[in-house]
Amino acid sequence: MLIADSILIIILVLLDQWIKHAVVANIALGGQHPVINGVFSLTHLQNDGAAWSILQGQMWLFTVIALVALVVMGVFFWRYRNQREHWIEELGLALMMGGTIGNFIDRAFQGYVVDMFQLDFINFPIFNFADSCLTVGVILIMIGVFLADQREAHHGN
Numbered sequence: 001m002l003i004a005d006s007i008l009i010i011i012l013v014l015l016d017q018w019i020k021h022a023v024v025a026n027i028a029l030g031g032q033h034p035v036i037n038g039v040f041s042l043t044h045l046q047n048d049g050a051a052w053s054i055l056q057g058q059m060w061l062f063t064v065i066a067l068v069a070l071v072v073m074g075v076f077f078w079r080y081r082n083q084r085e086h087w088i089e090e091l092g093l094a095l096m097m098g099g100t101i102g103n104f105i106d107r108a109f110q111g112y113v114v115d116m117f118q119l120d121f122i123n124f125p126i127f128n129f130a131d132s133c134l135t136v137g138v139i140l141i142m143i144g145v146f147l148a149d150q151r152e153a154h155h156g157n
Contacts (some may be wrong), residue, residue: 004083005094011140012098015070017105020114031116045126048112052075059107066104088147090142099133106130 027033027044034041043066048059073093080093106113115126 002077003019005077005090007056008094009098009101012095012133013101013105014130016102017132018097019116019129020106023116024114027116034120038120041120041147042116043118045115046110046112046117047067047126059111062107063104066100066107069100070097070104085146085151088144089141091104092137092144095133097137097138099130099137102130102133103128 002142004015023042027042027139032041032043038066048079073096077090078099080090083090103113112127113130115128115131117128118126
């Protein structure tokens with residue numbers, strides 16, 4: 001599974017960077033392109049912070065967090081390799097690693113992250129594909145941990 005996970009991570013990073021490049025090339029900075037009126041728009045923003053622009057300008061902090069997170073996720077990948085019962089956690093880790101690397105590339109080479117997905121019906125931070133990978137990855141890991149606890153509870157009885 002390690003090779004498949006590595007390929008998935010590479011695909012996610014490439015897709016993230018391609019989407020960001022397309023937005024930068026086609027939407028002016030600060031510009032907005034409605035996709036579904038009142039629901040969803042593509043917006044070109046540069047974010048040098050986290051969600052809601054918190055910790056703006058703290059690139060060193062995001063770099064340290066990303067590098068530590070990648071090491072920790074790598075350790076868990078190694079731990080879960082070839083364990084079929086942990087495929088959900090492994091998939092979640094692959095998504096999280098892809099998202100972490102995608103945003104790390106932006107910060108390292110540009111000093112900011114390109115964000116573009118805007119939910120027009122709610123006051124929610126504008127986000128990118130890498131952020132989506134991170135969010136879905138966390139959810140999958142939580143599901144995997146819950147299912148592992150359930151398996152353990154059934155085997156303990």
